[in-house]
Amino acid sequence: MTQKKISHKDIQAMESRYRARLINSLSGYKSANLIGTRDEQGQENLAIVSSVVHFGSNPPLLGFIVRPRKSRRHTLENILHTHYFTINAINRDFIQQAHQTSARYAKDISEFESVGLTPCYQDNFAAPFVLESNLRIGLVLKEHIIINSNQTEMLIGEVQTISLPEKAMMPDGHLDLSLLDIVSISGLDSYHTAQKVHRLGHAKPDQPVLPLTVEGKNFN
Amino acid sequence: MTQKKISHKDIQAMESRYRARLINSLSGYKSANLIGTRDEQGQENLAIVSSVVHFGSNPPLLGFIVRPRKSRRHTLENILHTHYFTINAINRDFIQQAHQTSARYAKDISEFESVGLTPCYQDNFAAPFVLESNLRIGLVLKEHIIINSNQTEMLIGEVQTISLPEKAMMPDGHLDLSLLDIVSISGLDSYHTAQKVHRLGHAKPDQPVLPLTVEGKNFN
Numbered sequence: 001m002t003q004k005k006i007s008h009k010d011i012q013a014m015e016s017r018y019r020a021r022l023i024n025s026l027s028g029y030k031s032a033n034l035i036g037t038r039d040e041q042g043q044e045n046l047a048i049v050s051s052v053v054h055f056g057s058n059p060p061l062l063g064f065i066v067r068p069r070k071s072r073r074h075t076l077e078n079i080l081h082t083h084y085f086t087i088n089a090i091n092r093d094f095i096q097q098a099h100q101t102s103a104r105y106a107k108d109i110s111e112f113e114s115v116g117l118t119p120c121y122q123d124n125f126a127a128p129f130v131l132e133s134n135l136r137i138g139l140v141l142k143e144h145i146i147i148n149s150n151q152t153e154m155l156i157g158e159v160q161t162i163s164l165p166e167k168a169m170m171p172d173g174h175l176d177l178s179l180l181d182i183v184s185i186s187g188l189d190s191y192h193t194a195q196k197v198h199r200l201g202h203a204k205p206d207q208p209v210l211p212l213t214v215e216g217k218n219f220n
Numbered sequence: 221m222t223q224k225k226i227s228h229k230d231i232q233a234m235e236s237r238y239r240a241r242l243i244n245s246l247s248g249y250k251s252a253n254l255i256g257t258r259d260e261q262g263q264e265n266l267a268i269v270s271s272v273v274h275f276g277s278n279p280p281l282l283g284f285i286v287r288p289r290k291s292r293r294h295t296l297e298n299i300l301h302t303h304y305f306t307i308n309a310i311n312r313d314f315i316q317q318a319h320q321t322s323a324r325y326a327k328d329i330s331e332f333e334s335v336g337l338t339p340c341y342q343d344n345f346a347a348p349f350v351l352e353s354n355l356r357i358g359l360v361l362k363e364h365i366i367i368n369s370n371q372t373e374m375l376i377g378e379v380q381t382i383s384l385p386e387k388a389m390m391p392d393g394h395l396d397l398s399l400l401d402i403v404s405i406s407g408l409d410s411y412h413t414a415q416k417v418h419r420l421g422h423a424k425p426d427q428p429v430l431p432l433t434v435e436g437k438n439f440n
Contacts, residue, residue: 004386005343011280011379014393021393023277026357026382028309028397029404029414030274031248053273054250055285056370057243060231065275089248095417096429103423114425123225137246142369149362149376150276156369159231159243166224173234173241174407177248184249184404184414187394189421189432192414194249197315197403199410203323205334209316212409 025187029194032185034098035064036086036119036128037078039107044119044128046111047075048101050185052087055156062087062139063156065147074107079155083141084126088133091181095191097132123161134180136163174199245407249414252405254318255284256306256339256348257298259327264339264348266331267295268321270405272307275376282307282359283376285367294327299375303361304346308353311401315411317352343381354400356383394419 011019030050037045055061064087066076079085090098100115112119112128119128122136129136139157146153168179177194184192199212231239250270257265275281284307286296299305310318320335332339332348339348342356349356359377366373388399397414404412419432 002386004382004384004389006382007343008280008378008380011382016278018393019280020277022382022389022395023280023379024274025393025395025397026280026307026355026379027272027274027282028251028253028355028402029249029412030251033248051273052247053271053285054244054247055367055372056287057240058236059370060228060239060243060246061367061369062247065273067276087246092417096420099420099429100423103425103427105425109425123227135246135248143367145365145367147275147281147363147365147376149281149378150279152275156367158228158369159246160228162224162226162231162242162246164224166222169224169242173238173245174410175242175245177245177406178412182248183417186397186414187419190394190419191417192398193417194404194406194412194414197312197411197413199407200316200319201409203320205323205325205329207323209319 021187029184029186029192032090032098032183032191034088034090034101034130034133035075036088036130037075038082038127039078040081043108044110044112045074045078046101046115046117046130048090048098060159061142061156062137062159063154066153066155076153076155079141080144082126085139085141085157086125086127086129087137087139088130089135089180089182091132091134092183092193093181094132095183099189122163125161129163134165135182137161241407249404249406249412252310252318252403252411254308254310254321254350254353255295256308256350257295257304258302258347259298260301263328264330264332265294265298266321266335266337266350268310268318280379281362281376282357282379283374286373286375296373296375299361300364302346305359305361305377306345306347306349307357307359308350309355309400309402311352311354312403312413313401314352315403319409342383345381349383354385355402357381
């Protein structure tokens, strides 16, 4: 098996799209989500992101990264103005519509309408959810961070509401994502389904980890 | 299909491990990596993380989150002191060893040795790589951010070196992660392999996205 080594100098010399595809692939399988927002006039916006990350459970915090490109700033501006946004997991059956939201639509165009996904409002929440998504999360903005290294911005929100099919909730709180048909992204444009290998127990020093069973119930 | 709604109040009322399992599941499939470091005395450390995220390609930046728990601060301290660390993708064939690194080992114990993974040094890089990993990345610290909302810390590094089997590099720069046997994590403890659905072309307004072919070559 031929091993390839790539140096910092090699990376700098790459054509920019080639480099973007390579570096975007380095972080492995990434979560696939659509961010739903509305501006102060009620204009809806929907944007695909692969950078949603867990910051903590108490308080329940999720964040994501917004690239500094002008055309993709509608999501950022809407959240900074209204403070509300939704994270909607991408299911296998609407991958192409979700990917299509990455086109550079004008600000007065709703990506919901253009790509054929359905905005839905629930529990008086100020931002639109994606009706087709099996895992819908409503958040309120808690923190806005500018990354000095490249002027990228990160938004962190606190979870206000979660909506999902009850069957995916395991007795111990874990969600079985395979029952939700959720996909992952690799690189810029590759979409994947997942197959569980196993759940493993809490690790302790000098004790091998074993596949998880809780109170006689197999969680794998 | 019974739909479950969970409010902020419901989340606050949850038992803490139940809440941690649920909230950790919300971000979908997460990248599975081991962070390799060494302290100034040469003591090696290895820690599993599911929060590696892409910050930008030029310069090539990846970051991850370190929780504020005392026992897991060795990685953070080592990086703040030495400025170097490695990100090593977790392959299917060493999931259990990788998971075992999350046990609370004392600072003078090397997780490499305890779990049975092999430290390797290449290209005079100051931090240890995981020999068993099919995708090894060496980084230098660029930015250290404290998240005010919960005192979590984020470290961002610039990629200095990448090492992987050449067969995984597609002609356009994209990495085919399935050829590397890389896995993803969901929740706190669930490990998954992935199956590609498809790669999609660059999205443009008013033009449907199609599975990707480049110069007559099918990239799917």
